[in-house]
Amino acid sequence: MKHYKIVGLAAALLLVISCFLPWAYYTDIDKHFTGFFTYQNMYGKPAKAFIFLAVVSLVLIYVNKIWAKRTLLFLSAVTIAYTIKTFVLFTSCYSGVCPQKEYGLYLLIISVVGLVVASVFPDIKLIEKEGE
Numbered sequence: 001m002k003h004y005k006i007v008g009l010a011a012a013l014l015l016v017i018s019c020f021l022p023w024a025y026y027t028d029i030d031k032h033f034t035g036f037f038t039y040q041n042m043y044g045k046p047a048k049a050f051i052f053l054a055v056v057s058l059v060l061i062y063v064n065k066i067w068a069k070r071t072l073l074f075l076s077a078v079t080i081a082y083t084i085k086t087f088v089l090f091t092s093c094y095s096g097v098c099p100q101k102e103y104g105l106y107l108l109i110i111s112v113v114g115l116v117v118a119s120v121f122p123d124i125k126l127i128e129k130e131g132e
Contacts, residue, residue, distance in 0.1 A: 004118045008119070009058065012111075014114065019047030020047070023035060024091060057075055072119040075119070076120070083108060083109060116130060
């Protein structure tokens with residue numbers, strides 16, 4: 001994939017932007033939750049972790065070393081797992097109340113998929129040593 005760095009940059013920027021957008025709306029308390037705001041900080045601030053993962057992933061995308069690409073694959077797996085955990089946490093029903101999923105949560109998922117695509121298809125040239 002020739003343009004994986006552009007895809008990675010766009011996905012990382014979308015990931016950061018999605019952290020500030022509404023993720024879920026809870027009708028019983030009449031509040032929109034984002035990556036930085038939850039009622040009485042019940043779900044923590046997962047946006048801090050997502051921004052950290054996006055920045056580190058972006059740095060690793062632009063480092064042209066094989067160890068960076070392998071680390072990026074591992075980091076992408078961690079990001080996927082944390083995204084699934086966050087999605088389940090923010091959209092689970094409780095006491096008969098089911099929150100409404102908002103566009104920020106969907107943008108989060110799309111951006112994480114973009115980061116995974118950029119990490120799975122790096123454009124790196126391997127040099128073969130003579131005699132091997």
